[in-house]
Amino acid sequence: MSTIRLTMAQAVARFLTAQKTEIDGTSLPLFGGVWAIFGHGNVAGMGEALHGVRDRLPTYRAHNEQGMAHAAIAFAKASRRRRMMACTTSIGPGATNMVTAAAVAHVNRLPVLLLPGDVFASRRPDPVLQQIESFSDGTVSANDCFRPVSRYFDRITRPEQIIPALQRAMTVLTDPAECGPVTLALCQDTQTEAYDYPESFFADKIWTPRRIRPDETELAEAADLVRNAKKPFIVAGGGVLYSNAERVLADFAQKHGLFIGETQAGKSSIPHDHPASLGAIGVTGTGAANALAEEADVVIAVGTRLQDFTTGSWALFKNPKRRIVGLNVQAFDATKHNAVPLVADARVGLEELSQALGGWKAPEVWTTKARDEKARWFESAARYTDPTNAELPSDAQVIGAVQRTSSPTDVVVCAAGGLPGELHKHWKASTALGYHMEYGYSCMGYEIAGGLGVKMADPSREVIVMVGDGSYLMMNSELATSVMLGQKLTVVLLDNRGYGCINRLQRATGGESFNNLLQHTNHVTLPELDFAAHAASLGAQTIKVKGIGELEDALRQARQAERSTVIVIDTDPLASTDAGGYWWDVAVPEVSVRDQVKTARKNYEDALGAQRVGD
Helix, strand or coil, X not given: CCEEEEEHHHHHHHHHHCEEEEECCEEEECEEEEEECCCCCCCCHHHHHHHHCCCCCCEEECCCHHHHHHHHHHHHHHCCCCCEEEEEECCCXXXXXXXXXXXXXXXXXXXXXXXXXXCCCCCCCCCCCCCCCCCCCCCCCHHHHHHHHCCEEEEECCHHHHHHHHHHHHHHHCCCXXXXXXXXXXXXXXXXXXXXXXXXXXXXXXXXXXXXCCCHHHXXXXXXHHHCCCCEEEEECHHHHHCXXXXXXXXXXXXXXXXEEECCCCCCCCCCCCCCEEEECCCCCCHHHHHHHHHCCEEEEECCCCCHHHHCCCCCCCCCCCEEEEEECCHHHHCHXXXXXXXXXXXXXXXXXXXXXXXXXXXXXXXXXXXXXXXXXXXXXXXHHCCCCCCCCCHHHHHHHHHHCCCCCCEEEECCCCHHHHHHHHCCCCCCCCEEECCXXXXXXXXXXXXXXXXHHCCCCCEEEEEEHHHHHHCCCHHHHHHHHCCCCEEEEEECCECHHHHHHHHHCCCXXXXXXXXXXCCCCCCCCCHHHHHHHCCCEEEEECHHHHHHHHHHHHHCCCCCEEEEEECCCCCCCCCCCCCCCCCCCCCCCCHHHHHHHHHHHHHHCCCCCCC
C-alpha cells in the first residue's frame, strides 16, 4: 500500500480538494472553499495546511465566525445542496460563535462542514487558553455544544482517526435524507501530528445525488388516496428545489388539475404566474392558498417539514376527512401527523406518482374554486405593494418598489422579522432559487452573510438583501467581506427603529409596546443611528432615501454599481398586510390584571379548538 506522510490537518485539506461533484455534465469541486478565522487553536495546523492547497481550495477570511458559517450555508442552499463549504475556527469563542449557524443548517437540512479547533488531546498544557473545564467530565470541551445541532459529530484525538471521520462526514453531507451540518472537532495538537496516510484516501471522488425511488406499496397507497380525492392540494417545500424537481412539479400539477401552495423554503419552486401557483401557504400565506388548504381532503406535501408556519400551527387544514401524502426523502418528515408516507426523491416520486395516476384529474368544481380564489387574492394583494407618497412606507410598499426595479433572474435574500411574512405573500418569484429565505431557524443576522453566500454560489445573478435595522445591528460585518471579495450585493435596509415585527406580535397578544421599539426601551437617550455612514465605513456605497420614488431611483443606480450598495429607508413599524395569512399559536398568559391580555387569552382559547392535535 502506497502511503504519504502528512499532518492530520494537511490530510483534511488534501481530502477536501479531492471531493468532486458533477452538475450538467461538468465536474466541479464539491467544496467551493473554506472560510477561516484563525486563532491559536487552528492557525498553525489548519492554517499551514490550507496555505498548501490554496490554488485548489480557496480560503476566505471573514469577520465573524457565525457570519462566515451563514455564508457557507447560503452557498449550499443556493447550490441545491450539490456544492458546499467548510469553516474552520480556533477553540473557545471562535468555535461557539458557529453553534447558532450550525442550528440554522440543522433545521434547514443544509450541508456545511465545521472544523473548530479543540483542546490538546495530550492534555499537557491544560487548561489551555479559552478551554472550558468541566468539573465532572474530563472529556468535555466547548465543542460539545455542537452535538445537538450536528447530524454527525466527532472529536479527532489521533491523526489516523480522521480517515473514518471524513468518510462518515461525506456520507452525511451528501445524503439527501441525512443532510445537515457535520462537526469534526480538531484537537489542536493532533492537527500538527503526522501519519502515513494511504494515497487511496486522497483519490478523486465524484458525489452524485442519490435519487430514492418510492416503495411499490407506498406508491400504490398514495396514488389510491389521491385518485379518490375531491379536493386535493399540493404543498411545495424546499425539497422540490434541492431535488431540481420544479419542472416536474409544474407538469404534475398541470396534468392532474392541481394547485400549489409554497412554504418559505419552497417558494420559487413554481413561477408566480404559472396557472397552478397560488403562492404562499400558512401563517404568512396568501388568501388563495389558505382557502384551498382549509378545505383540502388530500394534501400532497412534497419536500416539506410541515412546520407550524406552514400548517397554521396545525389548525389550517380543517377538513375532518383530511389526509396527508408525505412525499419526502426523510421518513421522519414523510410520516408526520399520521401521513401516508411516500419516501422518495421529490422528482422521482412525482414522476412515478403521476404515472400511477394516469389520466386522472381533480374535479372541475375544485379547480374553478382555485382560479376564483387566486383572482380574488391578486385583486386584494395588489394595493399593498402599489407606489405611495407616504413619508414612512410599509414593508410591503418597499417590496413593491424592489420588485418593480428587479429582473426575473434576481435573487431576494431575507431571514427574520416582519419582512419574511410580507415577502412570502407578495414577492413574485419568476425563476427557481430567486427567493432565498432562512425561516427554518428564523435567524436574525443571517441576511447579509447569507446574501454573500448566494452571490458566491452564482455570481451571474443580482442578489438583493432585504434586512431590518434590528438584524443589521446584530450582524453586519460580512458587508465588509463582500466588498473585500468583490461580491457585489444590493442591501435594502428598512429602518423602523426597533423590532417592529415583535412589537406587533406583542400588541396582538394583549401586551403593551415594551422593550421592542427603541422608543419603548429602558434608555437615557436614544441614539441617532446613521446606517448609511456605518455601511460606508465598511466600504459599501450608501444612499439614504426618502420615500418610494427615491428608493426606486436608488435601486436602479445600485444595479450599475461595481461594489456592494446599501440603501437605507425609514419605514412604518406598525403597518403590515392584513389580507391573507393565518392564525399562529403564540401562547397568551392565563392570568393578567390587564383587560387587553384577558381578551387576547379568550380569543386564544377559542382558536385552540381548531388545532388537529395528534392527527
